[in-house]
Amino acid sequence: MKRAKIYVNGIVQGVGFRPFIHKLITEYNLKGWVKNTSNGVEIEVEGECVNIKKFIDDIDKKKPKLSVIESLEYSFFDDLVGYKDFTIIKSTDNVSKFTLISPDVATCDDCLRELKDKNDRRYGFPFINCTNCGPRFTIIKDVPYDRDKTTMKNFIMCNSCQKEYQDIEDRRYHAQPNCCFECGPELFYIDSHNNIIKDKVIDCVKQELKMGKILAIKGIGGFHLACDAKNKETVERLRLLKNREEKPFALMCRDLDTVNAICNITEDEKEFLTSFRRPIVLLRKKNNSFDYISVDNNYLGVMLPYTPVHHLLFDDDLDVLVMTSANNKDCPIIKDNDEAIENLDGVADGFLLNNRDIHIRCDDSLLYVFEGKEYFIRRSRGYTPFPIKVNFECEDTLSCGAEQKASFCLLKQNYAFLSQHIGDLKNIETYNHYTQQIEHFRRLFDINPKKVVCDYHPDYMSTEYAINFAKKHNCDIFMVQHHHAHMASCMADNNLDSNVIALTWDGTGLGLDNTLWGGEILYGNYKEFERRATIKRINLVGGDVATKEIYRIGYDLLYQSLGYLESNIIENKNSSVIKKMLENNINIYKTSSIGRLFDGVSAILGLKSVVSYEGQGAILIEKYADFNEDCNYSFSLDTMGITEFNWIPMIKEIVYDIENGVKRETICAKFMNTLVLFAVLVAEQIKQETECIDVVLSGGVFQNMYLLNKIKIKLMEKGFNVYTHRRVSTNDEGISLGQIAVVANGGGIKCV
Amino acid sequence: MDDIITLSYGSGGKKTSHLIEDIILPSLSCDELNKLSDGAVLDVFSNKIAFSTDSFVVSPYFFPGGDIGKLAVCGTVNDLSVCGAKPEYLSLSLIIEEGFKIEELKKIIKSIEETSKICNVKIVTGDTKVVEKGKGDGIYINTSGIGRLIYEDLGKDKISEGDAVIVTGCIGDHGAAIMASRNNLVDEFNVKSDCAPVYELAQCILQYGDKVKIMRDPTRGGVATTLNEFVENSEFTIEISEEKIPINVETNNLCEILGIDPLYSANEGKILAIVDSSVAENVVNDLRKIELGKDAAIIGYVTKNFPSKVVLHTNLGGKRVLSKLTGAQLPRIC
Ligand SMILES: [Fe+3]
Ligand SMILES: [Mg+2]
Ligand SMILES: [Zn+2]
Ligand SMILES: [Zn+2]
Known part of the structure; x- marks a missing residue:
């Protein structure tokens, strides 16, 4: 003993x-x-x-x-x-006041077995769940987590359910959403003639889907618009109705075999596909048959069913569904029945609803699997609101994120609570969702910020929010430069704390010199940084409109490189005015952004001149690039002041290649290889001066898997440790974590 | 945070507010000034008057649709008009740079003469200064004006839920015209400044007495900035619809290519009015009978949906926040 x-x-x-x-x-x-x-x-x-x-x-x-x-x-x-x-034993001494709240969990194998078992009392029950699965975050209104504080409150457990709930031996012991046919929520379907169908709902819905209808389906964190993915006509109708010309749709497959039929999947990817978090995993297409789902790239975003309703929908004749978030342009995902019926009128042919409310909106997570780990494009359902444990501590702090891919982060002790996917704050409903979520998180986790952090951009909605929050709650406010936040985000993600070399490449963020940055190589730590290298400025002709009309950037690259615009490379009716704007410096914003460099090259290559969604130009370059191509273009490094990548020689050679009929597969690869070489050269320079060998990669540009892989390989060959994101998104969604890391470590610009 | 005044302090946005509210007002605060309206309403020898001043710096000083002289008269006259006053007297102060052509000065004075006749105001006092070459941008003009107050119950405090927002014509023309003429784009775009006195339009609206809540002329910073001034620090929202906003095709084309939002582009002959919704349609119909008001429209309503915010319902179905900007429209897309 x-x-x-x-x-x-x-x-x-x-x-x-x-x-x-x-x-x-x-x-x-x-x-x-x-x-x-x-x-x-x-x-x-x-x-x-x-x-x-x-x-x-x-x-x-x-x-x-x-x-x-x-x-x-x-x-x-x-x-x-x-x-x-x-x-x-009841907790006594200084137990931290917050309790962690579980993310929503996909239906577990035990529940799934019961769902399909004709003899089980929950056979075919669309709301089956247990201690190991079911909705959590999205139904919880307040803590402590018990049924009364969830949207299951209105459903009183029947005797059988109550017995399971109280039995410590039972799988449903203390499962707050526990319910059954007798006492749980009900499924119903409203068809296009406004008939409400309550009998054999699932059969009816499957019939509708097979007939090519587009249905609004209530899920865990909001509504999806769903249709049979193999019905091209319907998918195209959905594109028209959603005003979504080319942006890829997410798919939901019946099972792994179905996924296997359309994508090449690795063991790692299999693991994430089937994990209880059930994210959308970006997988390599096997062939072109689903090009109408995702035309611009070689990937398909695929997930497996994660609610009992999803599992019931599929059969042999219906094994791949389009499952795209249902929302109005730039608005948060729709979550309430009334909201869906009102807003999706004219888009959805029918509505699969239930009477359990969704309290919190939460979109599907979206990720690549990179080196066996999550590589997030969007960290949301299945992950939120689980905190990220960080290697620093600070008094309670709120960071407000960026703007277009907004997120916020609340720090308590060494736990960083990062919000779910929020969206673009310029939209007032999204902004409201954001402010409500901040309040919700603060209450759930009992966090009372003494410090507030925001971006250095004065006109971000998140900056405005931070200023008002600080006034109202009487706390100190700090601004953190956008790329410093990217760098710190990747450092915190990897629990680093000494000096690093940071490649922070993205669209644009306001720099400390009040110009727009976006191709920066920084050296420093949480507290401070030096801007060691950047790229030659690109003119954004007309500001943000150039992000959509990327031919404007193409013009500028050509104009700066060749000195003239009489090129048949890009044709557009606005050419003469654009030229005038360039010549006379009319409404021109200068930016050192690599994201914009991609846009410009994409336009020059004729891949796209006006994009229909964000990042499309770069996505096309990635699609075409031949990974086996190892050559690069010429460039020069100007070293007056900070090192500057001069892309003029590269653009000239690209033009030469185009004129000489070189394949775009080659050009795209050589272009990106050039950026890789630039990064490696600068990193080596910094290493020589500082002996630093730790490199972090952050910013939206690193959503490009070609670039990410190549840079990592080349840097590692030179003896660097390369750190990439694994717990938060590499795009602006990850900014809030970096903002908090900077301020918790004594950095940032304190405003008075 | 800044040590020096940058250009953005003159944009009419957040920085201008900071300049006025944090640097000027604390020392010079008084009831009349604190209202920060277009003009002050004063009790002078038991007569109610409105008093306003404006300085004009514009380059070029001749532009399609007007010149700096016309602008200088209209600017002050319009400020008085939207305060509910009948403009009566103006002062005129010229700061001229050495080397300025007398021929051009004559043209400007001529324009001042013509415009003040149309506006029925007298220039009753003035001043001229000449500064060394390089110390001024050709010519600066200041006008101050006095008007007899006809209607005095206008103010932000009168705004209530459900009120309608009216604009008396196409938006953004002045800003667009200045951009075009400054950058030699007048051949490509047929844009014209809307520079004009709005007294008649104001009177037309004011017939509706206490159904009229507040009026402003949306000059610097445009419609978006003025609407923000209406609701800031209040419980109200102004929601406007993109499809309802009158705009000239040429102005719109120019703005699209230049990447400028016409909602932030200056106007010099327009009124933004908030009126009780019961009279809104009638107000618009009356305005449309006047040449300058032929494109008048109800562009939105006052709600309580999103306190202190101005929201644009876009043609694509989004609801975009129109905030007061810090300075220029700095790109923000990452
Ligand atoms: Fe960024
Ligand atoms: Mg004024
Ligand atoms: Zn289960
Ligand atoms: Zn039950």
Whole structure:
């Protein structure tokens, strides 16, 4: 007989850890207690030494799936207390006041089995869930998490459900959304003639989908517009109705086999596809058959079913659905029945609804799998509101993010609570959603910011919010330069804290010199940075409109490189005015943005002259680039002041290549290889001066997998450690984490 | 935060507010000034008057649709008109740079003469200064004016939910015309400044007495900035619809190519009025009978949906916030 004390640190509270320990302990006949402490869980047990050891092994092996164990320490003692039983002790000393809230979890295998089992009392029940699965974040109104504070409040559990709920041996012990046919929510369908169908709803809906109808389907964090992905006509009708000419749609496949039929998937990708978080994973297409789903790139965004309703929808004749978020232009995803009926009138042919309210909007997460880890384009459902554990601590702080891909972040101790996908704050409904979510998160996690952080851009809506918040709550306000925030975001993502070389490449962010940056190589740390290299300025003819009408950027590149515009490379009716604007410096904004360089090259190559969605120009370059091409174009490094990548020689050679009929596959690759070479040269320069070998990559440009892979390979060949994002998005959605990291470490510009 | 005054302090946006509210007002605060309206309403020897001043710096000083002289008269006359006054007297102050052509000065004075006749105002006092070459931009003009107050119950505090927002004609023309003539684009775009006195339009609106809540002439910073001034620090929202906003095709084309939002482009002959919705249609119909008001339209309404914000319902179905900008329309897309 021995006594052991075990300390488990990490994310082990609010994830069913103590009931898990309680259950596990019975397997090994141990006595003692378990309690929550300020930084984890403490356990004391007495029993046979071998049993204790097996028990400790099992803690890590069998831990609840939402938990994250960061350290597990234990020590054995010979003196015994003589415990008679095992108890869960109420937390006493300085236990942190916040409880973690689980993200929404995809239907688990046990539930799925019951769902398909004719003899189960929940056979075909569209709201089946258990302790291990079901909606969480999206139905919780307040803490502590119990049924009364969720949108399940109106559904009183029947006796059978109540019994399961109270039985510690049952899979539904303390499963707050537990319900069944008798006591749970109901599914109903409203067809195009406004008939409300309550019988055989699923059969009816499948019939409609097979007939080529577009349906609004209520999900976990909001509505989807769904249709049969194999019905090209319907998909094209959806494009028209949604005013979405070319932007890819997400797909939902019946199962892995179905995914396999249309995409090449790696083992890693399989793991993320089937994980309980069920993100949309960007997978390589097997062939061109789904080009009408995603015409501009070689990937398809695919997810697997994650609610019981999804699982019920599929069969042999209906195995791939388009599942795109239902929302008005730039508005948050639709979540309420009335909202859907009002806003999707004329788009959806029918509505698959239920009477359980969604309290919190949460879009599907979107990611690539890069080196076995998540590489987020959008971190949302399945991940939010789980905190990101960081390697610094600070008093409660709020950071307000950027603007177009807004997010916010609340820091409490060393936990960073990052919001779900929010969207473009210029839209007032999105802005309202943003402000409401900040309040919601503050209440849920009991966070009272003493500091507020925002971007350096004075006209971002998030900056305006931060200023008002600071006034109202009497806190200090800090501004963090956009690219410093990108750099810090990647550092925090990887728990770095010494000096790094940062490639921060994106669209645009306001620089400290009040010009627009976007192709910056920085050197520094959380607190401060130096701008070590940038690129030759590009003229944004007319400001933001050039981001859409990218031929304007193409013109500028040609004009600056060749000195004239009489080129048949880009044709447009506005040429003469654009030329005049360039010559006379009319409404021209200068930017050192690599994102814009991509746009300009894309226009010169004739891939696109006016984009129909953000980033389209760059996406096309990535699509065509031949990864095996290793050549690059010429460029020069101007070293007056900070090092500047001069792209004029490159543009000249691109023009030469075009005129000589070189394949665009080659040109696209050579263009990106040139940027890679530039990055490597500068990194080596900095390394020589500082001995720093840690490089972080951040910014929207690194959503480009060609560039990401090549830069990483080339830098590693030169002996650098290369860190990329893995816990937050590389685009502006990840900015809020960086903002907080900067200020928590004493950086940023304090405003008075 | 800035150590020096930059150009953005003159844009009419957030920085201008900062200049006025944080640098000027704290020292010079008084009830009349604090209202920051287009003109001050004063009780002078038991007569109610409106008093306003404006300085004009514009390059070029001759532009399609007007010149700096016409602008100088209209500017002050319009400020008085939207305060609910009948403009009566103006002062005229000229700061001329050495080397300025007398021929051009004559043309400007001629234009001042003609415009003041149309406006029925007398220039009753004045001043001239000449500055060394290089110390001025050709010519600067200041006018101040006094008007007899006819209607005095206008103010932000009168705005209430449901009120309609009216604009008396096409927006953004002055700003567009200045851009075009400054940059030699007049051949490509047939844009003309709307520079004109709005007294008649103001009177037309004011017939509706206490149904009229507030009027402004949306000059610097354009319609968007003025609408923001109406609702800032209030519980109200102004929601306007893109499809309802009158705009000249040529102005719109120019703005699209230059990348300028016409809602932030200056007007010099327009009124933005907030009126009770019960009379809104009638007001617009009356305005349309006047030549200058032929394109008048109800462009939106006052709500409480998004406190202190101005929101544009776009043609694509979005609801975009039109905020007061810091200075120029700095690109923000990442
Ligand atoms: Fe960025
Ligand atoms: Mg004035
Ligand atoms: Zn389950
Ligand atoms: Zn039940």
